[in-house]
Amino acid sequence: MAYVPGVALLAAFAVGCSAGADSDANGADSKAGSPTVTPAPPGKYLTLPAPCRAVPRATLKDLLPGAAELPGDQQEKVFRGSAAVTYDTDRKVGCSWKSDAPNATRSLAIDFERVVSYDPAVSDDDRADTVYAKKEKAAGLSSSVTPGPDAEKSSGTPDGKDEKGEKQEKEEEGAGKSEDPAGDDDATASAGPSSSGDTGGSGGSSGSPEDALPSRVLDGLGDAAFLQDLPTRAGSTAQRHTVSVVFRTSNVVVTVRYAEQPALITQAPDGRELQEKAQALARKLAEALSE
Template structure:
């Protein structure tokens, strides 16, 4: 009995081994062609961004630049000036991903606030590069700024100049009015007065009465950007850039103006916010001067990043 059971077992074992071998080398689809059981080649991984760390922002602005942007009361003690120009670092949880700094100074004529926010974008999707992810973040910021569309007839220029150059020409600093881009302003810091800026609307069709909310937003009204100084895309600054110019009110008549310059370089997005609050309610912040200073600082920061 034992010998017969053994004979029955051996053919079954042989059949099992044959089936296993057929499974390992088995034929493929219905056409009989062999199939490689291994997956295709390695999954491509997108290249990382240029920047892996961030500089400490409070020390990134030259003292001479801070003194120009943040005038103080004449005769102010040296210790007080040093405290003002030292700046206050933003509280962040990962200084390799986001850093910031703010400064505030008062003078007899106005108070000024400067805020810098620097964000390093990292893509956790191996199929999407850090640069592409940063462009997505930047595009949302530009979209939120609601920049006037090119050729909308509202007088908004796209160049990085103070004037409104004609089509096909460049402004004094090499910008082109034909340049367009997609993007959005990020809310990275509050203004000096703590109010929410309202973007100037140069295309308004009504003229509010003097002293009413929004009076300074009407075309030609005090505080409204002049021709060529409206919010716009900037050329020649990083990989993409735009400028926003907003007026906000605090109190019954006082107003402040905030100029924001946002630019992207590889996988880093930098926001510069420069605010002026006049000491006298009837005074109007100079849009051209604020824009020139904010753009100048943004260019300095971009140059430092490329060193």
């Protein structure tokens, strides 16, 4: 009987150790309520279309009048287009076309940019939204789009960009550098009189009443879109008129530039026609991307 208490003590000790082992094994008590980090979803698009095959031949004939009357080999050269030189074709591609007719020269250029976010807390779509918003702001338009979360991350710098954002912008600029023979006048013309914040239906972007269609935000094109009207710069003898349509769909930003320069300086391009055709092409490209 002297050994009974000792046996009971050993049994109690064994039960206590077993309970503690079970509690440590499942780990539920120590980790309950721990937050889980869910990475932001990737963008819809993982690849980009072949830009020089993105515009149907029938559409090119309409946008480049006079090209269809050229001899066979010259016609094929015009419709084949010229691919933009880029450093990363997974991130940005483009193509341009140019047609010289007796009464005018017309040029067309399209660019596709696939935006990728390297921040796990920011989705590709949100990053693309920020890229698009900057283009809209550069066009002098009031943004109707709320910039993505990455635009709100600030490290105290004047423009609100953190170190990671600046690094990614530099990488995107490097990936997107291209040589665009059709857009030679567009960059300087963007600072012209049409780059105003007027998105209403009045006010002219060129001297002719029939061309009184200002730069504006567009509805029903992709997730967000705007049109920038770039008439001839003041003091220039050339009557070149360029229209740019930029839109975003998911994590891809597309730019369409369509321009006309009449053979005679006394003739003015039809800005309304340029805008209508540029918008029509942009909608076709948006539909093709969504298929």
